Amino acid sequence: MAQLRAQEYVAILIDQAFLEAEPVESDMVLEHIGDAIPVQVNFAISGMDRIVRELRAALQRRKKDVSHARHAAQEGLRNELKGTVTALLLSCEMALCVPDLESAPQAMTKMRTVYELAQEVRAKLDGA
Numbered sequence: 001m002a003q004l005r006a007q008e009y010v011a012i013l014i015d016q017a018f019l020e021a022e023p024v025e026s027d028m029v030l031e032h033i034g035d036a037i038p039v040q041v042n043f044a045i046s047g048m049d050r051i052v053r054e055l056r057a058a059l060q061r062r063k064k065d066v067s068h069a070r071h072a073a074q075e076g077l078r079n080e081l082k083g084t085v086t087a088l089l090l091s092c093e094m095a096l097c098v099p100d101l102e103s104a105p106q107a108m109t110k111m112r113t114v115y116e117l118a119q120e121v122r123a124k125l126d127g128a
Helices: 002-006 016-021 025-029 050-098 099-105 103-125
Strands: 011-015 037-042
Touching: 011 016, 011 050, 016 025, 016 037, 025 037, 037 050, 050 103, 099 103
Parallel strands: 011 037
Antiparallel strands: none
């Protein structure tokens, strides 16, 4: 338990016999493994090759899961930002149409700059 708290692990090999024989202790171990992948194997009947295959398969599954989660998070953020950028562009367009804005050239220049920056952000979001 001390090693589980002291270091971070990618995967933890756990003997199935331990899980069945020591349910309280095994629950404590599983609570303290953090983000490590628990890989259950039967050391009594599994050879080293099989254990290595099980571990590699678990690591590949984790890699795919992380990749899918990252992609979903990126898509969610991209969609959220697109809505905000669209609202910003509409607000800028409406502000640029205000007749009194022409009497304040500095304000108009700044509003056009904001509008152009928002268009750049939209183009980057569309291209990503």
